[in-house]
Amino acid sequence: MFSVLFPGQGSQSVGMGKELHDNFGYIKNLFDEADDVLNLSISKLIFEGPKELLDQTENTQPAIFLVSYSIFNIIKNETEFDISKANFFAGHSLGEYSALACAGVINFKETIKLLKTRGNAMQNAVPKNEGGMVAVLGLEIKKIEEIIENSKTKFNCYLANDNSNGQVVVSGKIEDIEKFTTELNKSKIKYVKLPVSAPFHCPLMSPATKIMNKELSETKFSAPYNMIVSNVTAEPSNDPENIKELLIEQIEKPVRWRESVINMIKQGSKKFIEIGPGKVLSGLVKRIDRNVDLIQINNIDDLKNLKN
Numbered sequence: 001m002f003s004v005l006f007p008g009q010g011s012q013s014v015g016m017g018k019e020l021h022d023n024f025g026y027i028k029n030l031f032d033e034a035d036d037v038l039n040l041s042i043s044k045l046i047f048e049g050p051k052e053l054l055d056q057t058e059n060t061q062p063a064i065f066l067v068s069y070s071i072f073n074i075i076k077n078e079t080e081f082d083i084s085k086a087n088f089f090a091g092h093s094l095g096e097y098s099a100l101a102c103a104g105v106i107n108f109k110e111t112i113k114l115l116k117t118r119g120n121a122m123q124n125a126v127p128k129n130e131g132g133m134v135a136v137l138g139l140e141i142k143k144i145e146e147i148i149e150n151s152k153t154k155f156n157c158y159l160a161n162d163n164s165n166g167q168v169v170v171s172g173k174i175e176d177i178e179k180f181t182t183e184l185n186k187s188k189i190k191y192v193k194l195p196v197s198a199p200f201h202c203p204l205m206s207p208a209t210k211i212m213n214k215e216l217s218e219t220k221f222s223a224p225y226n227m228i229v230s231n232v233t234a235e236p237s238n239d240p241e242n243i244k245e246l247l248i249e250q251i252e253k254p255v256r257w258r259e260s261v262i263n264m265i266k267q268g269s270k271k272f273i274e275i276g277p278g279k280v281l282s283g284l285v286k287r288i289d290r291n292v293d294l295i296q297i298n299n300i301d302d303l304k305n306l307k308n
Contacts, residue, residue, distance in 0.1 A: 002271035003264045004083065004226075005285070006068050006091035006098035008255075009060050009196075011278030014049040017067035019299055020074060021047075027070045030108065034066050037112045042066065057198065058119035061094045062112050068098040068276035069108060071297055075275070081306035086273075088236055088264050090229035092281060093161075093201070093255050094118070096247065102275075103224035105243060110219055117215050121208035122251065123198055131199030132177045137190040138166045141258075147183055155179035158202035161255040164287040171199035201254055209251045216244055234259035236267075261288045273297060273306070 020027045021043070031043040045054055046063050053059060075083050091099035094115060101111040136144055141162055148157050148170070157172035157180045170180060177193075184191050199205070221240035229236050230246045234256040237243055261272075261284070271293040274281045282294045295305050 001087050001268040002085075002273060003088040003090060003229075003269040004086045004099070004102070005272055005274045005281045006089070006095035006102070007064060007274065007276040007278055007281050008092035008095040009057065009064065010194075011276060011280050012054055012060050012064050013277060014051050014054060015047060016063075016277040016298070017070055018047050020067075020070050023300060024074060024078075026077070027074065030070055030073070031066065033109065034062065034112050037109055038062060038116055055195075056119075057123040057196075058116060061097075061115040061119035064094060064277060065098050065101070065111060065115050067298075068095070069101055069111075071275050072098075072102045074300075075297065075303065075306065079303050079306050081308055083273075084225060086226050087267065087269050088229050089224070089226045090260055090264065091231075092257055093231065093250070095276070095281075096228070096231055096250065098276065099228055100221075100224065100243065100247075103226045103228060105221050105224045105228070105240065106219060114212075114215060114219065118208070118212055118251075121211040122200060122205060125205045125208040126173070126198050128197050130174055131172065131197070131204055132174050133160060133169055133171050133194040133196050133199060134177055134181060135163075135167055135169045135192045135194055136184065137192065139168065139189055140166075141168050144168050144170065147180075151180070151183060154183075158199075158204075159254045160199070160201035162258045163255075164258050164261075164284040166287065167284070169194065169201075171202040171204065173199065173204070201250075201252065203252050205251045209248060212251055213248050216248055219244075229260045229264060231255045231257070231260070234263055236263075257284060258288055261285050265289055265292060271295065 089099040155176035160171040161169035227236035232246045274296045
């Protein structure tokens with residue numbers, strides 16, 4: 001039994017997907033369609049950069065989805081591996097949209113449009129460089145929750161991602177993040193400030209929630225071919241309306257990735273296949289449970305690792 005994982009922001013790199021685009025005509029067609037839908041040469045940006053532009057949220061989100069979706073289609077068309085037999089599909093933040101598109105919930109064109117809008121809305125929810133995120137390392141989530149709760153008179157920070165054992169991401173305004181890291185320094189707790197220009201997955205994203213609520217309410221969702229594990233609940237669902245509601249909530253709610261992986265394992269998944277650029281999610285899964293098998297598919301050569 002296996003599950004399929006789709007990465008989120010932070011997995012992008014200039015040149016990703018070029019080999020796929022150059023070797024398969026139907027993948028080139030997907031890239032061309034994405035360019036048309038976005039009225040932007042996202043293909044050129046992915047293949048040539050500059051990195052600073054690719055790293056802008058409004059570009060990163062459709063770009064990672066486009067590459068992940070392309071790889072998924074190559075697996076279906078070029079291998080004998082039956083990816084449809086996955087127990088669950090799950091994606092990290094924007095990766096949940098990749099999971100939904102690959103599971104037949106939203107069509108390709110709608111997903112590209114939604115992610116461009118989502119990226120714009122999330123970037124503009126807080127003025128640029130007024131918000132930030134910090135990854136706290138080596139600390140249990142309960143301890144981080146205590147620090148945030150006990151310091152509410154000093155600063156307002158929010159749990160954004162519960163990624164794995166010993167990696168929790170916190171969001172907030174820059175001045176609050178600075179005060180939070182001062183508290184961490186006092187206790188000699190390790191942390192890394194993330195190279196993002198907005199505080200994702202927290203109440204500061206409320207303007208983006210309003211925009212995505214409107215966009216998603218006007219988008220047709222179909223029942224998925226596979227169970228989708230929600231970032232918000234860490235539980236599987238196959239109800240289109242429930243999935244849509246949770247996707248709206250996802251903008252401001254923490255990504256419960258650690259719990260999602262634990263729940264997939266508890267329900268029988270012994271192998272995880274990461275589809276998309278990078279290997280970030282595989283690294284997180286390994287920290288959650290070292291006993292599961294991990295496969296990453298992000299180029300043609302990786303396809304040989306897929307066996308029924």
